[in-house]
Structure formats: C-alpha cells, structure tokens
Amino acid sequence: MSTMLESPAVANEQQVAHHQEQLRTQGYTIFHDLISPEHLAAIRASIDAHLVGQAETPDRQQYHGANLVAWDPAFCAVAADPLLLATCEGLLGDDCILSSCNLGARLPGCTPQNLHRDTGIWGGAMPFMPFPIGIQTAWCIDDFTLENGATRLVPGSHIDPAEVTPGSGIQAIAPAGSVIAFDCQAYHAGEANRSNALRRGVLTLYIRSWIKPQTDHKRSFPADLIATASPQVLRLLGFRRQSPVELPDGTSVIIPAPSATYFYDNPEPWAY
C-alpha cells in the first residue's frame, strides 16, 4: 500500500486540461481507474470496519461518516492524487484545501435525494459565484450503476440552473476505482439504490483556501498521521493556510498573547 510519504508524481498536462475543460463547460468529469487496486482494497476495508455500529442517517437512506482522511492514509493518498489535484488546483488555485472527506454509503432501498448544490453547508448567505469555488468528488468504491444509485448530475447547472427539474440530468455511471468530479455549484443527487448491496462512495470536496471547510482538520487529525503526512497533504488539511497573510513558505507567524491558550497540544503550532 502506498503511504503519504510517497513523492508526488507529475500529472499528464493533456489529461489535466481535458478534465478542467469538462468541469468548466459541462460541470462534471469522470476520472477512470484513478484509485489503485491497493488503495481501493484499503479504503473498502477501512469503510467496512467503521460500518460496524455505524448509525444510519435519520432518514435511513445511507451510512454517513465524516473526516475519513483521519481513518487511514489511503484516503489521503487518493485525495492527493496528482491528476485529481492538478485538475482541482487549476480551477480553485494551487493553495486549494479539503473541505471534507465523507462517507456516502447508500443503503439498498434508499430513495432519490432532492437535486441540490453543495454550497448549502455555508448557509443561505452564500451567493452564487460565477466561477468555481469548489470541486466535489465522488469516489466509486463500488461500481456506480443505474441500479445501485449512481450520482445524478445536471450538466450545465453550475452556470445556469434554469433547466433543473426533479429527475433532470444524467446518472454518472462508472466502475469502482473511478472518481466522478463535479463543480459544487452543479445540481446533483444521490439516486435510489434498487440493488441488494450498499453502494459505497466517498465524497471529498476541494475548496478555495479562503472558504471555511466543513471539517476542522487542524483540530481533528490524529497526531501520528500529522507526523507522517506529506507537506502537500498537510496543506490540503489546512495546516498551511492559517491566515491569508503568510510567509513565502506558506507558514504563518502566530504571536501568542501572554495569557493565550493554544487549541493544539503541539507546542509549536506555527511549525506546520
């Protein structure tokens, strides 16, 4: 299994340009074979281990879980995949961060979600932005099929929501190991699962660095994983974006007030 310490490979520029173009124009793209068989196996094992005793969502539609990047280094390795990351960086800035890495395991018998944008977490005050502010990625841990609830997407709705009506759009069908990426302002929904098995997905949202992430990784990431995480992963988790005003190396100087108590146990929080 790869670890977070691997040096990042370089993404193929033509592939990056292709995926960025699809995200800009139609609002979504699919990366096939992005998750290696080793990472897929590790992620499946980790999800299944955490499902034991895991509560269903109140509407009994899916198993939900947050902060999966803190579960196993395999989640960080996929989140920092060179092709995926270069595609997101080109649209969101090369200092983009992770908002969340959540489990979306849709239960057999679940019904379609309402079409929605993923900007709801920031509340009604978040205006529509005429440029990408976040790229949501649905990692296919199982095959995403028509039968088991492949994500519904409304192409073009990241720019013009006029044509969005219940059931409009397409279902993004993709084999396990693929990643479906879409503009977080595009209308989408989890679909009905008419199969007999869970449809395991991981929803990982990349956002511009100045937007507040859903998960406060700095306060919820285990110290042993911080110690072994690559600089790139630490940046994605928000450790390098403490303030819009930073030193050229991406760190911030925090001058503690004499009586201040740090959030973190680490005696030198600025060292990240």
Ligand SMILES: O=C(O)CCC(=O)C(=O)O
């Ligand atoms: O699981 C999916 O296909 C999409 C889920 C989704 O959009 C959500 O839970 O908000």
